[in-house]
Amino acid sequence: MHIHCIPAGPLATNAYLITDSGRxxxxxxxxxxGVWEDIEPILQRENCRLVALLITHGHWDHTGxxxxxxxxxxxxxxxxxxxxxxxxxxxxxxFTIPGITLEPARLVHPVAQGDHLHLLGMRIExxxxxxxxxxxxxxxxxxxxxxxxxxxxxxxxIGRYDLPxxxxxxxxxxxxxxxxxxxxxxAVYPGHGPETTxxxxxxxxxxxPA
Numbered sequence: 001m002h003i004h005c006i007p008a009g010p011l012a013t014n015a016y017l018i019t020d021s022g023r024x025x026x027x028x029x030x031x032x033x034g035v036w037e038d039i040e041p042i043l044q045r046e047n048c049r050l051v052a053l054l055i056t057h058g059h060w061d062h063t064g065x066x067x068x069x070x071x072x073x074x075x076x077x078x079x080x081x082x083x084x085x086x087x088x089x090x091x092x093x094x095f096t097i098p099g100i101t102l103e104p105a106r107l108v109h110p111v112a113q114g115d116h117l118h119l120l121g122m123r124i125e126x127x128x129x130x131x132x133x134x135x136x137x138x139x140x141x142x143x144x145x146x147x148x149x150x151x152x153x154x155x156x157x158i159g160r161y162d163l164p165x166x167x168x169x170x171x172x173x174x175x176x177x178x179x180x181x182x183x184x185x186x187a188v189y190p191g192h193g194p195e196t197t198x199x200x201x202x203x204x205x206x207x208x209p210a
Contacts, residue, residue, distance in 0.1 A: 001018065001019070001020050001120075001144065002018070002019045002021075002046070003016055003017075003018050003144070003146065003189070004016065004017040004018075004019065004039075004042055005189070005195070006035060006038045006039060007032075008032040008033065008034050008035040008038055008065075009032030009033035009034060009035070009061055009064055010033065010061070010097050010100065011032070011061045011097075011192070012192065013030065013032035013061045013062055013191055013192060014030065014032075014189065014190065014191055014192060014193075015028060015029065015030045015031060015032055015035045015038075015039070016028070016029040016030065016148055016189055017029075017039045017042060017043075018120065018141075018144075019042065019043070019046045019048045020048065020120050020121070021046045021047060021048060023048075023120060023121060024047055024048055024049060025048055025049055025050075025051045025119075025120050026042075026043055026046070026048040026049065026050050026051065026120075027050065027051055027052040027053070027054060027119050027120060028050060028052070028053050028054070028069065028074075029054045029055075029056065029139060029148045029189075030054070030055060030056055030062045030063075030148075030150070030191065031053055031055070031062065031063060031064065031065040031066040031068075031069055032061055032062060032063075032064050032065065033061075033064030033065055033100065034064070034065065035064075035065045036065050036068055036069060050069070050072070050074050051074070051075075051119060051120070052074065052075055052076075052077060052117075052119050053066060053069050053070065053074050053075070053076045053077065054077050054078075054117075054124075054139050054148070055076060055077065055078035055082070055086065056136060056137060056138065056139070056148060056149065056150025056151070056191060057078075057079070057082055057085075057132065057133040057135055057136040057137070057150045057151065057191075058078060058082030058083075058084070058085025058086045058089075058133060058135055059085065059092065059133055059151070059163075060085075060089055060092045060095070060096050060100065060102055062150065062151075062191060063085070063086060063089065063105060064100070064101075064102075064103075066086065066103075066105040067103040067104060067105040067106075068103070070105050070106065075108065075109050076105055076106070076107065076108060076109060077109045077110075077111050077117065078107055078109075078110065078111065078135060078137075079110065079111055079112065079128065079134075079135030079136070079137050080107070080110040080112065080135065081130070081134040081135035081165075082107075082133060082134060082135030082136075083107045083110070083135075085133075085135075086104070086105050086106075086107050087104050087105065087106060087107060088104060089102035089103070089104055090102060095163065111126045111137060112126065112128065113126065113127060113128040113137075114126065114127075117139075122141055122142075122143045122144070123142065123143070124139050124140065124141055125139070125140040125142070126138075126139060126140075127140060127178040127179075128174070128178065129149065129150070129152040129153075129171075129174035129175070129178045129179065130165075130167075130170050130171070130174055131152065131159070131161055131166060131167050131168070131169075131170035131171020131172070131173070131174045131175075132150070132151045132152055132158075132159030132160060132161060132163070132166055132171055133150070133151065133159075133163070133165060133166065134165040136150045136151065136152050136159075136174075137150070138150065138152065138178065138179065140182060140186070144187075145183070145185055145186050145187055146186065146187045146189060147179065147182055147186050147187070147188055147189065147198070148189045149179060149188055149189065149190055149191070150190070150191045151190070151191040151192065152171065152174055152175060152179065152190075153175055153179055153188060153190060153196075153201060153205075153208075154190045154191075154192060154193050154196075155188075155190065155193050155194050155195065155196040155200075155201075156196070156201075156204070156205060156206065157193075157205075157207060158171060158175065158205070158207045158208055159171065159191075171208075172208050175208045176208065176210070179198060179201075180198060180201070180202050180210055182198050183198065184197065184198050184199030184202065185197060185198070185199060186198045188201065
C-alpha cells in the first residue's frame, strides 16, 4: 500500500493517490485541475485500476478534474452539503482564478457523518468537519493510521472560514470533536502543505489548541 501526495492545479492542492498493487486497485482523495495527467502514469506503473474518488469538500481547487475522472466510470463520494459546489461549480466563479474552467460533476454517492466505506479491502470512516466549507469531511483509514482532512486543518494552521458557509466557531468545534479525537499517532494529510499528526497539532497548533 502506498500513499502518493500529488500537488496539482494553480493552488498546488494536494491530491492523494492510495495504491494497492497486490489488489490491483487504487483510490484518489480530491481531484485538482490536471491531476489525471499525474496519476495515470502511477496507475499504469503499479498496474492499478482507480476504483473511487473521495472528495473532501466541494471547493473548485479540489474538484477541478472530478468530472473528467468520473466520466471514466470512477464513482465519486462527497458530502451532500457540497452538492451545489460539485454540480454547479459556477457559483464559485468569483472565488476562482481567471481562465480556470469549472466543469460540473455529479454527486451520486453522498456520504455523511458516521458512514463507513469499504474500499481497497479497508474500512474508511467518514467524519463531518464543517467550518471551512459546509460539506468538508475527513476520511479516516484506521488500517493506515491516516486521515485525509481537506482544508479543515493544516500543519500549524487551519482552513479559511471567511468563504461562503464558513464559520470559525464551527471549524474549531469540528477540529476538537472530529480530528483531535482520533488517535494521536494518526497522520493528518491536509489539502495544502505538508502532512502532520493529530498529536503534533494538539500540542502546538496556534489557532486551535487542544
